[in-house]
């Protein structure tokens with residue numbers, strides 16, 4: 001036995017996986033496990049995985065080979081959690097390193113699965129998806145390093161069925177978490193010194209909670225935002241991801257009304273071509289998207305807008321690609337996450353649309369998108385020079401021990417010389433210069 005109950009967990013993928021790993025630690029701590037810092041000390045290695053693109057999965061297969069080396073040296077159990085566990089249960093079970101495979105809705109089963117594994121020596125797998133599980137009652141064990149910003153998962157799953165996307169298959173249907181449990185979690189974080197919560201969902205705009213005892217009583221996303229904003233005026237509230245087809249003016253009015261709701265909207269557009277948007281099943285047009293942008297700028301004039309873009313989706317032509325560049329020039333996003341299309345087995349696109357844009361062309365288009373975006377990000381940041389922003393300090397700059405860093409309400413990273421302030425404090429920063437990724441300034 002010895003260090004049998006020491007747990008090491010590695011997390012890949014999105015912020016929701018970070019949150020889920022915290023839920024898993026909480027569940028296992030109640031069963032006597034304690035987290036440790038290196039996999040060499042662990043009696044249980046868990047890896048929480050992502051399936052969004054093929055390279056996300058490749059990385060995990062590489063890690064499993066590394067865990068196998070560890071396993072050859074000593075007695076250690078290995079479990080695969082998350083989206084890849086859901087998608088590739090059988091393949092994962094045949095990897096010699098893997099003892100446990102647990103999908104995203106099965107984490108309450110982990111202690112029992114581990115006990116069965118220990119008793120029988122047989123590999124254990126559980127991948128049932130649930131229409132109810134939200135882990136609402138579980139108090140996550142926070143693993144964020146700064147103690148200032150943290151995540152709260154407000155819903156799980158997704159009902160949208162974008163044709164390229166694996167998420168609905170690996171995360172199941174959408175369900176919204178009880179708002180009171182969300183508010184309690186925010187209050188607890190505030191008591192523990194946190195100054196920023198980030199509300200997470202695949203499509204936060206479709207958050208809708210119905211009281212099971214009284215179905216006429218509902219809470220929608222803008223109401224939830226206000227409930228969380230009221231927890232403490234000096235605790236910031238962020239949220240992601242917004243969906244262009246569902247983002248309501250109500251959410252924008254809540255943002256305008258509460259100074260602690262951050263002025264940043266992550267609004268993935270994916271493509272600037274109506275033909276591609278239709279094929280992706282995004283359910284909005286370029287005109288509809290631009291109308292949402294106009295409303296954002298009207299109701300929350302200083303809001304930063306960021307996005308996700310996919311290059312080289314099935315049958316994308318040069319004209320479709322040019323339309324994406326054109327849209328980027330029109331909207332002038334503050335920043336963007338940009339990807340090459342990666343076919344995911346089982347999705348509608350994989351079943352019906354040939355993945356026919358050659359890799360070299362995908363790469364070239366992606367590079368053009370990245371190049372344009374970094375020029376726009378630099379312009380956007382340059383426009384901040386001379387302005388003063390309230391910044392929440394998150395920690396010491398990685399490059400310089402005498403500098404601190406934090407974020408503006410618009411989520412821009414800001415680096416400035418320390419005057420002895422601590423993480424969690426707010427300071428006003430006058431911006432003097434910038435790069436495409438960072439604002440540089442000083443405290444005033």
Ligand code: SAH
Nearest residue numbers: 164165202241268308309310339340341342
């Ligand atoms: N729920 C969010 C996004 C979740 S996934 C939304 O609807 O916008 C994050 C991003 O990964 C997506 O916005 C998309 O840009 C990208 N993505 C998803 N599936 C992909 C795929 N098969 N290939 C490449 N990028 C993909």
Ligand code: SF4
Nearest residue numbers: 158160161162165167
């Ligand atoms: Fe995937 Fe679309 Fe759901 Fe986002 S909204 S998670 S892209 S299916």
Ligand code: F3S
Nearest residue numbers: 013014050051052083
């Ligand atoms: Fe990846 Fe699953 Fe998140 S596929 S992006 S970890 S929901």
